[in-house]
Amino acid sequence: NAGVTQTPKFQVLKTGQSMTLQCAQDMNHNSMYWYRQDPGMGLRLIYYSASEGTTDKGEVPNGYNVSRLNKREFSLRLESAAPSQTSVYFCASTLLGQGFTDTQYFGPGTRLTVL
Amino acid sequence: AQSVAQPEDQVNVAEGNPLTVKCTYSVSGNPYLFWYVQYPNRGLQFLLKYITGDNLVKGSYGFEAEFNKSQTSFHLKKPSALVSDSALYFCAVRASGGYNKLIFGAGTRLAVHP
Numbered sequence: 233n234a235g236v237t238q239t240p241k242f243q244v245l246k247t248g249q250s251m252t253l254q255c256a257q258d259m260n261h262n263s264m265y266w267y268r269q270d271p272g273m274g275l276r277l278i279y280y281s282a283s284e285g286t287t288d289k290g291e292v293p294n295g296y297n298v299s300r301l302n303k304r305e306f307s308l309r310l311e312s313a314a315p316s317q318t319s320v321y322f323c324a325s326t327l328l329g330q331g332f333t334d335t336q337y338f339g340p341g342t343r344l345t346v347l
Numbered sequence: 348a349q350s351v352a353q354p355e356d357q358v359n360v361a362e363g364n365p366l367t368v369k370c371t372y373s374v375s376g377n378p379y380l381f382w383y384v385q386y387p388n389r390g391l392q393f394l395l396k397y398i399t400g401d402n403l404v405k406g407s408y409g410f411e412a413e414f415n416k417s418q419t420s421f422h423l424k425k426p427s428a429l430v431s432d433s434a435l436y437f438c439a440v441r442a443s444g445g446y447n448k449l450i451f452g453a454g455t456r457l458a459v460h461p
Contacts (some may be wrong), residue, residue, distance in 0.1 A: 235437070236390075248367060258448060263446065265448075265449075266353075267451075272356075272453050272454075273453055274351075274451035274452050274453045274454055275391075275449075275451040277435065277448055277449070280446060280448060282445075282446045289420070290448065322390060322391065322393075326447055328446065328447050334379070334447045335381070335393050335396060336381075336389040336393075336394065336447065336449060338383075338391040338392070339390050340389060340390045341388075341389075341390050341396070
């Protein structure tokens with residue numbers, strides 16, 4: 233079991249460039265999440281997908297789009313990167329539903345710098 | 348408004364001494380509370396959670412947390428700190444509205460000195 237995997241680990245972009253961050257989980261979880269981590273601010277939810285085929289905005293969705301490709305994969309896209317999107321991005325997953333304890337499991341993160 | 352506060356940016360403790368990392372929360376309804384730890388250049392690792400039941404919750408690596416409803420607190424504790432416990436610790440609460448969305452505190456850096 234690899235758990236939650238993310239690619240790439242590091243990325244440097246120029247302002248205006250686009251890129252997609254990939255996330256996959258092999259725990260048969262139904263819900264997946266994208267967070268960003270900034271110093272002194274903890275983690276903030278960007279988007280989430282409660283189940284395959286659904287996505288919803290979190291706390292800070294502006295400038296991002298997501299795709300729940302299948303049950304395993306949940307990607308985050310930056311269409312036109314801005315320096316304010318320099319951050320560490322984490323993907324997480326959980327098994328959501330009655331009777332489950334809803335603990336989220338996190339990937340190793342992607343460190344993104346936008347110049 | 349729902350929120351989590353970790354009032355200390357950093358906690359310093361000597362190895363072998365007890366440690367406490369503080370967390371207070373504000374949420375409507377019964378709180379679901381979590382502690383995560385982040386080691387340098389790593390993702391977050393789950394430590395423990397409070398859903399219901401005993402106010403003292405035991406977790407991984409010898410950590411425990413005490414839920415106090417009247418003080419709306421969920422402080423993380425360990426009786427004897429190790430140098431290897433040095434890391435960034437996050438408290439989180441499940442937000443209302445379903446789908447297990449989490450609200451995180453800003454994090455507390457724990458430094459354990461030999």
